[in-house]
Amino acid sequence: MDMENKMMIKYGIAAAVILIGIAFETAGIGEKDFLGFGSVGTWLLFIGMVMVISTAIRGKKERKVDERMLHVAAKANRITFICIIVAAFIVMIIDGIRPIAVPYHLSMSYLVCGIMIAYLVSYRLLLRFN
Amino acid sequence: MTITKNRMREMREKRKVSQEGLAEALGVTRQTIISIEGGRYVPSLELALRAATYFRCKVEDLFGL
Numbered sequence: 001m002d003m004e005n006k007m008m009i010k011y012g013i014a015a016a017v018i019l020i021g022i023a024f025e026t027a028g029i030g031e032k033d034f035l036g037f038g039s040v041g042t043w044l045l046f047i048g049m050v051m052v053i054s055t056a057i058r059g060k061k062e063r064k065v066d067e068r069m070l071h072v073a074a075k076a077n078r079i080t081f082i083c084i085i086v087a088a089f090i091v092m093i094i095d096g097i098r099p100i101a102v103p104y105h106l107s108m109s110y111l112v113c114g115i116m117i118a119y120l121v122s123y124r125l126l127l128r129f130n
Numbered sequence: 131m132t133i134t135k136n137r138m139r140e141m142r143e144k145r146k147v148s149q150e151g152l153a154e155a156l157g158v159t160r161q162t163i164i165s166i167e168g169g170r171y172v173p174s175l176e177l178a179l180r181a182a183t184y185f186r187c188k189v190e191d192l193f194g195l
Contacts, residue, residue, distance in 0.1 A: 066158035067174050068165060127161070130170060 003062060010055040018048035035109055072130060076123035083118040135194035139167040141185045156180050 021044030024030055030040030037043040094100060102110075142152050142163075149167075153160045156177065165171035173181065173193070182189045 064159055066162050067177060068158065068162040068171055071171075130165065 007055060010051065014048050014051035014055060017044055017051060021045035021048055035105060069127065072123060072126045075126050075130070076119055079122040079126075080115060080119045083122075084115065087114060136167065136169055137192055138163075138181065141187070141192065142167075145185065152184070155184055 021041045024041030024044060025039065026041075032039065034040050034043050037046060091100070142149070147155075149160050149163045153163045156163075157180070158177065162171065162173075166173055178189050178193055182192055185192065
C-alpha cells in the first residue's frame, strides 16, 4: 500500500472518530466524567484531533524498514506478550489480597498504555543493543 | 547466534565504502550493517546474497561457520 492510501485511511479513521464524538455530544450519550474529560463525546473529539495532528506531522515521509527491524519487532512482540502475562499474574495476586476497584474504561486505558510502553521500550532497546 | 566468520567489514574497507553507502546499496539501515559487522545479527539469505552480489564474491567468502 502506498503512502497516499495510508494517509487517506488514517484521515478517514480520524474523521470517523470525530464524527462519532460529535454525534455522542449532540445526542447526549455518555454524559459523565470519562478519562479526565467531561463526556465520552469530548474524549472522542480529542482522540480524533490527536489522530489528525499526528498524521499531519508524520506526513508522507517514507520510513525505511529493513529485515533487522522486522526481526526486532517480532522479538519486542514476544517480550510485550510476556510482560502482559506477568502483569496480569501480579494484578490477580494483588486483587486476591485486596480487591481492586477500578472502572472498566480506566483499566482498559491502563492496559493499552502499558502494552504500548512495554512494546516501545523493548523495541527501542533491542534496536539499540541487538 | 553469531556467524564466526564474517568478512563484511574487511570487504567493505577494501572497497572503500562507508557503512552508510553499503546500507544504501543493500537497502538496509546503517545500524543493520553495524550489527552484521559486529556479529550481533545474522542476515537473511536474501541479504547475504545481495551483499555477495554487491562485493562480487561468493556468500561463503563473506559469511561462514
